Amino acid sequence: MNSRELYLRLLQNVLPYWRTFALSIVSMVALAATEPLFPALMKPLLDNGFVNRNIQMTWLVPVALIGLFLLRGLLTYAGSYAIAWVGNKVVMDLRDQMFRKIIALPIPYYDNSSTGALISKVVYDVGQVTAAATSAITVLVRDSLTIVGLLGWMLYLNWKLTLVSLVIAPIVAFIVKAFSGRLRAMSREAQRSMGNITQVLEETIGCNKVVKVFGGQEYEAKRFFDANNQVRRYNMKQTIAAAASVPLVQFFAAVALAVIIYIAIEQSSADQTTVGGFVSFITAMLMLLTPLKRLTGVNESMQRGLAAAESVFELIDQESEPDSGAETLPRAIGRVEFRDLGLTYRPEESPALDGISLIIEPGETIALVGPSGSGKTSLVNLIPRFYHPTSGQLLIDGHNVEHIRLSDLRANIAVVSQDVTLFNDTVAANIAYGVMRGANEAEIVAAAEAAHAMEFILRMPQGLQTLIGENGVRLSGGQRQRLAIARAILKNAPILILDEATSALDTESERHVQAALETLMEGRTTIVIAHRLSTIERADRIVVLQKGRIAEIGSHSELLERKGIYAHLYHIQFAQEHLPQAGV
Known part of the structure; x- marks a missing residue:
């Protein structure tokens, strides 16, 4: 796909949230429209405040400026929150589509793909798409309109007024520090939640055969959805903190600006400043630098997002595992x-x-x-x-x-292999996995007893509810093998595949595992x-x-x-x- 097709496809993922997206655009357009109001206020200020010495104007214009920046703060907050909400929703939807595709891919695809590359696509690449799909549009709309209305030159600034403007620095520093703690905490939680996503991905990709044979696709999709949604929530908390700090800083800057204007008018009365220097200061301070900086970076983020979109859609467009079969097989002989x-x-x-x-x-x-x-x-x-x-x-x-x-x-096949696949969950959840997750505790215990597993499960701190760590890292090889056998016993499939199920075990573990296998093999095609x-x-x-x-x-x-x-x-x-x- 070319850039235009990619971008149009990205926008299709925005369409379900078009109302919120439209709110962000309207907010940004209104924000850009307030830019010319500032020089418009300069005209009565210069004509009446500086030249005619109108006392009423010395307080009317500063009050109007405070009101203007309050409005701008509200518009900035609304636009930033709305576009971040849409962006995170788009990322969440794309990740969900990619994960569902991953668990639906045929085995040969896994054979020819790197696990790390797949994880990178879902965790990292999709995050780069947001800038191209949402943020770039608002930057183009807002800052282009702003710059069109702001033509001027940066002039040397009045040093006395600059010193006055520095009074705001401690206030800004306090606001930044106050929000930095919140932002850092939310960033930390977001990173931890991202680790949960990576964990589910690694387990599902690495254990794809177990997921497929035991019907765990929907269970894994639910686990991934929960972890994915948690990341979205922390990202939104970061956005709220970041977006709230901007209007606060701008408000105090407006208060400082109002003071500067008042002092500048007083200075003009004493012939200590000129109208041209004052206007140049205001223009340089507020209007030109920030939108220009944003516009210079928008192309970079756009191209990065489009490159990521190619990677994302390449995965989503992969052919799922074919399932053209129409015959039913309730329980095989x-x-x-x-x-x-x-x-x-x-x-x-x-x-x-x-x-x-x-x-x-x-x-x-x-x-x-x-x-x-x-x-x-x-x-x-x-x-x-x-x-x-x-x-x-x-x-x-x-x-x-x-x-x-x-x-x-x-549903008619169970597999027990040398490379046992277990999940970072409880003992019970590993035995009653996938389509068996509705089994009651008595059924789980019976399967565990038949697999000679209850003798070590009972010694665990929480018994069946004990977390076993990633791939059962807290268990011995024989214990892990017996949990896999208990899972197969609970499934009660008529066809059993044993792939090196007792190799690499010590004599004692092999004795227990062999006894469990004999129970499992009874009455089954093995x-x-x-x-x-x-x-x-x-x-x-x-x-x-x-x-x-x-x-x-x-x-x-x-x-x-x-x-x-x-x-x-x-x-x-x-x-x-x-x-x-x-x-x-």
């Missing part, structure tokens, strides 16, 4: 069939899967083994439709997964990915993959008798596991 399945991630790469044909009966436990890169993870990722096969079909209970509604498909072959000896069948193809299928004892790939891998691992004892 658990029969999974792969028919001549093939998967290629990129055209220039070799196939990750090639000609996979396999039928898994309901309640059967299948183990997938093979060297790294053999296609084990690629195969199980097709079941919840994280990726789409490039050839062949994948069926659940006779239904092609491509034709099943995505929510129905994933697909286990395992590198430690000793953990899958009791699987109904073991499928050996090599270079994306099925090399061997059979039970543990059958495959050992064949003395093929599986037997070779098993004996290598057996020798490695007993090597330390042999060396003692």
Whole structure:
């Protein structure tokens, strides 16, 4: 999109708040219209106050000036507040659109994108858009009209009147100091709230598979909305403090100016000043410098905002995860069939899967083994439709997964992996996550007991309501694994995927986790990915993959008798596991 198209699209996000935006424009136009009133007051002042020595004018003009700047202060406050309200609403809406897009993106997009880049788009880039969408317009309207009405030269100023004007400095310093504390406190809170946004983003992006499988999109969107709204509120508190300080300073400046005018008139009576010097002082002090400074910076903020808009709309315009399925699947029996399945991630790469044909009966436990890169993870990722096969079909209970509604498909699948995903929330919230968040405490406790997790949960300070830290940092590996198993038990899905669920655990933790897994696997169709072959000896069948193809299928004892790939891998691992004892 070119600059014009970008700007028009930005303004579309302003349209829902056009009344408030119009208020800000009207306030700024009225503010600009008051600028010529000041030199207009100079004419009767010069003609009657200086020349004709009209005593009434010596107090009438100062009072009129105070009234003028009171009006300007109110207009400034109204315009600043209105435009900040619209700007923060636009930022909040854009962030909400971007976040909802992020949780709706397909898995391949995450594979090809940097988490930091995505967070930067939402946290930083969208904030730069505000200047182009709202503030730049008001600056152009207000300051252009102001400068058109203010033509003059900066002249040398009367030094005595300058000294008088410095009397206001302590008052201004007091006002600035008084509001600085408020602004700093609100800035600190806004930064903390921004950290909450980043946290939700990092968790949701990093845990996108768990969010999708367990139906946590709306829950995460609500968490993000709350954090996002909190940032908006603190930003508005900052704006109120900043906007209130401006009219206060201007009011006291007007009082000082009224005193200056009074003294200047007195000086003119003693022939100590000239009319030209007085007018030059007033013009230089109030009118020209500030609007010129703002106008010189508006193009920079405009271009920065448009560049950020490109980044923001690039994300919003990404294709969401396709969900063209129309068939319902209330609760699957658990029969999974792969028919001549093939998967290629990129055209220039070799196939990750090639000609996979396999039928898994309901309640059967299948183990997938093979060297790294053999296609084990690629195969199980097709079941919840994280990726789409490039050839062949994948069926659940006779239904092609491509034709099943995505929510129905994933409601029938639970995943427990080596890399456990937990959220910075309570134990209960991590177990009853996503679509299970309505579960009562008794159901959560039952799931935790079945996962052998209650024995350590009861030792926590607040039990189920204990906060576990980012990704369960306060828990051991075995404890984190058992919470993930409890989550899967509570979901009660008929199809279970276990991806290295017991690797990298100590013997005691593995014993608890293995017992919990046995409870979880009862009556479910289970697909286990395992590198430690000793953990899958009791699987109904073991499928050996090599270079994306099925090399061997059979039970543990059958495959050992064949003395093929599986037997070779098993004996290598057996020798490695007993090597330390042999060396003692």
